Amino acid sequence: MKLTINTPEGTRDRLFAECQERRQVQARLTRLFRQRGYLEVSTPDTEYYDLFALSGSAIPQERMVKVWDPSGKICVMRPDSTTPIARVAATKLRTVPLPQRLYYDQTVYRANPAHNGGSREIPQCGVELIGAQGGKADLEIIVTAIDALRSCGAPRFHVELGHAGFFRDLAARLELGEEKLEEMRALIEGKNFAALNSFLAPYAGHPASAALKQLSRLFGGAEVLTRAEQLAGRTEAVDYLRTLYDELSAAGYGQYVRFDLGMVHQIDYYTGVVFRGYVEGAGDAVLSGGRYDNLVEAFGREAQATGFAVDVDAVARTLPESVLPALRCVVHYEPGYLAQALEAVDGRPAGTCELSHCTDLEASKNLARDKKAEAVLVFDKNGERMVLV
């Protein structure tokens, strides 16, 4: 039988610099998370499909990668980390006092439509702050999100805040049926200005309709909040965002904060502040998060929660390509001189020096030439010497 040598669509091998760049981003993010008091948890790669389907997870069925358990139950490759961590917090950590600060550094798996070039395996680093509500908890998560992107060395980035409550509040005033509501939500999320206008035309004159019509355009700096107030009057959501913004500005984070009140994705899942991080050079948000107060309760423990995840590869791609160290010498040693040879390798910068497997010096020299090294370092009865090649 002929061996299949390619990898399945949406998966790939990563070599050298790409691995190094990914590790670097992971290291910087997880260092920050630990510094802020978050503890690492790791959950299984496969879990029961029901866990995600029945807990109100926002990942659609067709995007989950399925596998079968020997018991015959359907399992999925973890499509997100928040749901399993909510499960852990409500069960294994049931007796640990709240709030709990948890972080993860693991891959999520998403089935993509064919040939869109997207990856099926997405390494994510993220945090969850479970069992804390109120402005201080939201602030902590937002500043951690900003610091996360900053720690990665992103040159130009911002984190954009929205609030699930603003859309809900306005939409409720219009008293739409569920289907119509979803249609309107999709138009706002897609920033479909024209179609939203036509959709709302029959409701012209209704006090909420002017604000909804502008909702997909309500993004930008803090002036957005003022415009929202002019359009919709005072709302809890906008008041709350303004309080957050004042605190963030006072702490020196104002320059990284923007707003998009038309951020109405996964509206059944998020219950409060939602946010996304954008980095120049990435074609989509690289960080996404928000408050989800109902998820942990689905597993039997009442705990409001908020958190975010960073797409590690998406961030890594925006950073300058890392340069691998060049090999400078190979070490040739005669029998009995392994210890000295190893000492020489270990004493030099990683990747600049390696052992030769050859038994005679001429072969080691050829090896050095093939690998474009400058020299052979020799250890034998005459001691140590450097032979240029």
Next chain:
Amino acid sequence: MSDRLRIAITKGRLLDKSMELFEKAGLDCGPIRDPGRRLIHSVPNYPLDAVLAKAPDVITYVERGVCDLGIVGRDTILEKGGAFYEVLDLGFGRCRFALAVKEGADFYGTYKTRRVASKYPEVTRAFFETKGMDVDIIKIEGSVELAPILGLTDAIVDIVETGATLKANGLVPIETVADVSARLIVNTASMKLYQSQINDFIARCEAELGGEA
């Protein structure tokens, strides 16, 4: 990334209409009209570079963020889908998706499974799904009108402008599946990172479209 926006424009009829719109908005489209051998065309008096592409590629370029903006027909958007902002109905390139059958045929008056030919299987599937109907969809790459004439299918779903081609082949449109026109689409990250530039461009287009949108 330079401070210039990049737009992908669908080649063909939409390109001509796009040029008309841009020129009305005060953009010098000379380099786009006379492309020579270049593949990226710079507008001299506005920070905009244009590339010309086939419709599905316009979506790919915008979705993947190598172009900030795109002009593409709603037909392609409906068929291909994707994650981007669809900000403006540009009003030109108007036509519709229609369900058409052989003259005199009663498409709905039977319980047997019907067959439908289309170049747009996804649009067709979504349309019949909303009706709760099972139909066999057959993808045809060329002249879809041939399928019912040859007896391969009971109906077609296709783009209809005047209906002349249908009529010449003894077919009649019996239902509109979706209205189509050219749309301005925007990459989700570009919209946020280059907000003022993109808003300026949208506003210029909108001003020329007048109350139409």
